[in-house]
Amino acid sequence: MAKLVFPKEFLWGAATASYQIEGAWNEDGKGESIWDRFAHTPGTIYENQNGDIACDHYHRYEEDVELMAEIGLKAYRFSISWPRIFPEGRGKLNPKGVYFYEKLIDKLLEKNIKPAITLYHWDLPQALEDKGGWLNRDTAKYFSEYANFMFYKFGDVVPIWITLNEPFVSAFLGYAWGWHAPGKKDMKGAFVAGHNMLLAHGLAVQAYRDGGYKGNIGITINVATVYPETNSEEDLKAAEKQDAFGNRWFIDPIFKRKYPEIIWRILEENNWSFVFPASDFDIISSPIDFMGINYYTRNIVAYDKNSHLGVKRVEGPNEHTDMGWEVYPDGLYDILIQLYRDYKIPIYITENGAAYNDTVEDGRIRDINRINYLKEHIKRAYFAIRDGVDLRGYFVWSLMDNFEWAHGYSKRFGIIYVDYNTQKRILKDSAYFYKKIIEENGVDG
Numbered sequence: 001m002a003k004l005v006f007p008k009e010f011l012w013g014a015a016t017a018s019y020q021i022e023g024a025w026n027e028d029g030k031g032e033s034i035w036d037r038f039a040h041t042p043g044t045i046y047e048n049q050n051g052d053i054a055c056d057h058y059h060r061y062e063e064d065v066e067l068m069a070e071i072g073l074k075a076y077r078f079s080i081s082w083p084r085i086f087p088e089g090r091g092k093l094n095p096k097g098v099y100f101y102e103k104l105i106d107k108l109l110e111k112n113i114k115p116a117i118t119l120y121h122w123d124l125p126q127a128l129e130d131k132g133g134w135l136n137r138d139t140a141k142y143f144s145e146y147a148n149f150m151f152y153k154f155g156d157v158v159p160i161w162i163t164l165n166e167p168f169v170s171a172f173l174g175y176a177w178g179w180h181a182p183g184k185k186d187m188k189g190a191f192v193a194g195h196n197m198l199l200a201h202g203l204a205v206q207a208y209r210d211g212g213y214k215g216n217i218g219i220t221i222n223v224a225t226v227y228p229e230t231n232s233e234e235d236l237k238a239a240e241k242q243d244a245f246g247n248r249w250f251i252d253p254i255f256k257r258k259y260p261e262i263i264w265r266i267l268e269e270n271n272w273s274f275v276f277p278a279s280d281f282d283i284i285s286s287p288i289d290f291m292g293i294n295y296y297t298r299n300i301v302a303y304d305k306n307s308h309l310g311v312k313r314v315e316g317p318n319e320h321t322d323m324g325w326e327v328y329p330d331g332l333y334d335i336l337i338q339l340y341r342d343y344k345i346p347i348y349i350t351e352n353g354a355a356y357n358d359t360v361e362d363g364r365i366r367d368i369n370r371i372n373y374l375k376e377h378i379k380r381a382y383f384a385i386r387d388g389v390d391l392r393g394y395f396v397w398s399l400m401d402n403f404e405w406a407h408g409y410s411k412r413f414g415i416i417y418v419d420y421n422t423q424k425r426i427l428k429d430s431a432y433f434y435k436k437i438i439e440e441n442g443v444d445g
């Protein structure tokens, strides 16, 4: 059994997000976020659960960093709760909120764990939502002010910055389908929100460059590799459309200064062809240092004249996780090759992982299925590097079980088990598996 050894500096990490783990939703001066508001709205979340307490990470961060060190993480990706810093989104600062992140970052640095900060992982200050949220172009400016403050405070000690997590998801699930905060069902709004998020991204990148910081800044995009059900001309066309719509919508404006053709066609067909000032794309395409991708599964599609974009999804034949997502490790290899071929930019896998219905048996969680999922995907990451992709790191989703958005606490992605009744943490077998991967900087082939 050959050992597949990664490059020496390869960054092994784990990822979380503020609303999903912190709790303390209204403590120490924190302002309300759109996820506080959405999750407090009956009928939006599984069993009407919410993130009021979550993993109580706000109070338990020291113990959690100790566990990261026990696993041997080289980096930890976490997000900042914008309303914990600026309760109204801008203006009045909340010193206790800043202090929480100061203590967390100090603890990480003390343990030689590189902080990788996501500035926005969906928890917009409700006060800004009350002024239109992402439908209001000013929110982009407010985001860059918030980003600028974070750079000023932590720019000299935090080496990796991610502006937005998955703008497609926060624009589409939040504004078109209403499954996520702010729960709007307004397809046109999704395109406006998406554009303002990209503007926010670009303004924040410019602020980072203006500050002369030495670290790296990028964006995290969710991707699902697309395959046609058959090689028919129609299915190939459907796959091309889905790839552009699902994967490239928020990448092309950054690297090609324009939306994919399919997006413009949708805007025109609906008479939504907003006149986005061309200067927006000058800002949006401000050069970044890396692209973060979140990969979980693939999409198999076929032509269907009755479906949205004439594209229907076809379920994959392999094992599925607790989220109903097909396990398809080759999709990670393929998307890495495709993205590096098309954009020639360093890549981090900022999320990859699986939800399974873990159980505790005599104090242990034998999550063999998650170990297999991680092993097979880490192997594909190795093969992508071998075949020329400049892949810099891998962050498993997630460090610990947490609030899985509309699914509440019913889906467990962590390599650390959280007993929500006691807040006790237990390293799953996958945490020990990952610890060995990091120690050996590689995986058995």
Ligand SMILES: OC[C@@H]1[C@@H](O)[C@H](O)[C@@H](O)c2[nH]c(CCc3ccccc3)c[n+]21
Pocket: 017, 020, 165, 166, 169, 222, 294, 296, 351, 397, 404, 405, 413
């Ligand atoms: O669903 C697992 C994780 C979330 O917990 C993260 O917050 C989020 O960044 C994230 N993105 C994806 C892939 C795209 C997706 C997002 C939401 C729902 C379904 C798929 C999976 N995940």
